[in-house]
Amino acid sequence: MVTRREFTAGVGAGIAAAGFPNLAQARSYNGPNVILIRFGGGVRRYETIDETGTYAPYMRKVLAKRGTLIPNLMIDQLAGGNTSHAEGTLNLLTGRYEAYRDAGSKFLQDRLEPTEPTLFEYLRHTYNIPSHQALLINGEDRPQEEFFTYGIHGHYGIDFRSEMLSLHRFKLYKFARILEGGGLTDEARIAAENSYAELLAADARDIVPEQSPEIQTMWARWREHYGDDGLKNPRGDRLLTELALWAIRDLNPKLMMINYQDPDYVHWGNASHYTRAIAIIDDGIRRVVEAVDANERYRNNTVIVITPDCGRDANPLMSVQYQHHFNSRSSHEVWAMVVGPGVSRNRIYDRQVDQTAIASTLAEVMGVPAARSEGDVLSGLFG
Numbered sequence: 001m002v003t004r005r006e007f008t009a010g011v012g013a014g015i016a017a018a019g020f021p022n023l024a025q026a027r028s029y030n031g032p033n034v035i036l037i038r039f040g041g042g043v044r045r046y047e048t049i050d051e052t053g054t055y056a057p058y059m060r061k062v063l064a065k066r067g068t069l070i071p072n073l074m075i076d077q078l079a080g081g082n083t084s085h086a087e088g089t090l091n092l093l094t095g096r097y098e099a100y101r102d103a104g105s106k107f108l109q110d111r112l113e114p115t116e117p118t119l120f121e122y123l124r125h126t127y128n129i130p131s132h133q134a135l136l137i138n139g140e141d142r143p144q145e146e147f148f149t150y151g152i153h154g155h156y157g158i159d160f161r162s163e164m165l166s167l168h169r170f171k172l173y174k175f176a177r178i179l180e181g182g183g184l185t186d187e188a189r190i191a192a193e194n195s196y197a198e199l200l201a202a203d204a205r206d207i208v209p210e211q212s213p214e215i216q217t218m219w220a221r222w223r224e225h226y227g228d229d230g231l232k233n234p235r236g237d238r239l240l241t242e243l244a245l246w247a248i249r250d251l252n253p254k255l256m257m258i259n260y261q262d263p264d265y266v267h268w269g270n271a272s273h274y275t276r277a278i279a280i281i282d283d284g285i286r287r288v289v290e291a292v293d294a295n296e297r298y299r300n301n302t303v304i305v306i307t308p309d310c311g312r313d314a315n316p317l318m319s320v321q322y323q324h325h326f327n328s329r330s331s332h333e334v335w336a337m338v339v340g341p342g343v344s345r346n347r348i349y350d351r352q353v354d355q356t357a358i359a360s361t362l363a364e365v366m367g368v369p370a371a372r373s374e375g376d377v378l379s380g381l382f383g
């Protein structure tokens with residue numbers, strides 16, 4: 001491992017040579033785009049990065065040739081806290097362990113908010129990047145993940161938040177427009193009012209401030225494309241892929257995190273739900289990479305990191321397999337794949353790496369001082 005200073009002198013120079021001037025002090029951002037793909041919720045190495053066991057053949061056998069695979073990423077056993085989805089995601093975004101607290105919502109369990117700055121906040125604190133270009137893409141049934149858009153650390157916070165794309169957010173937009181539009185029968189108006197009130201009640205932070213005009217413009221197009229019946233748009237993790245593709249096309253995000261989640265359905269005990277969900281994420285990754293390759297603003301100018309939130313148990317004697325809350329070793333065993341300009345190609349990174357290194361390394365790639373991150377900078381990925 002190297003210090004940040006050494007990294008900036010060495011790898012920073014490498015990135016500059018690859019076409020990214022080092023403008024860490026400038027207000028406008030000229031660094032690479034970053035797409036952080038959470039291969040959630042909770043996957044084991046065997047079904048993802050093991051060449052014989054993988055259900056993600058595009059990622060493991062095609063995309064891996066374009067980048068570096070870190071097979072031995074670990075969630076620290078002592079400092080890692082609960083090995084679960086919100087926790088792992090916030091480890092990735094803050095570069096620290098247990099940098100979160102219970103947000104105290106009365107509506108949903110499992111609501112954590114970061115107590116340290118996230119990558120989104122570091123980025124927008126340093127550069128003049130509008131909120132719709134720092135994006136979090138979340139699943140429909142996880143409004144609690146909106147808490148990840150900013151932390152409560154004093155120097156950062158809501159002014160530097162990311163925005164979120166999700167079906168929940170779209171429906172908030174849609175019912176607000178329906179009610180504004182008027183011309184409804186009493187019955188239709190009451191139904192729309194009730195739906196809107198329910199969405200607001202489940203919303204993590206009461207949509208303050210409003211979704212930005214750019215996001216609302218995208219939702220207007222989405223509504224026109226898919227209609228109001230909610231039946232035509234893709235569901236589950238396919239929906240997250242679709243939102244990511246629309247974002248790349250319409251919003252030009254500089255930092256985007258896609259929070260895939262559907263392998264977590266294995267909590268219900270059916271292993272085929274788990275392996276099928278992995279295959280669907282693999283297909284999503286392929287489509288995102290193809291969109292990057294086809295887009296002038298992203299091609300050769302985008303660092304993609306794919307990494308799980310947490311692992312899963314490997315004990316075949318458990319009555320319900322594939323859980324992840326019991327602090328077993330394999331629930332701490334994750335991995336990462338890194339692809340992009342300056343990243344070594346077709347390489348396996350053979351050292352053990354800590355999960356907190358992801359935030360520190362991405363901050364360095366973006367030229368952002370992530371002062372509170374505790375992870376190592378993986379300069380060895382580059383060059």
Ligand SMILES: [Zn+2]
Nearest residue numbers: 041042264267
């Ligand atoms: Zn879970």
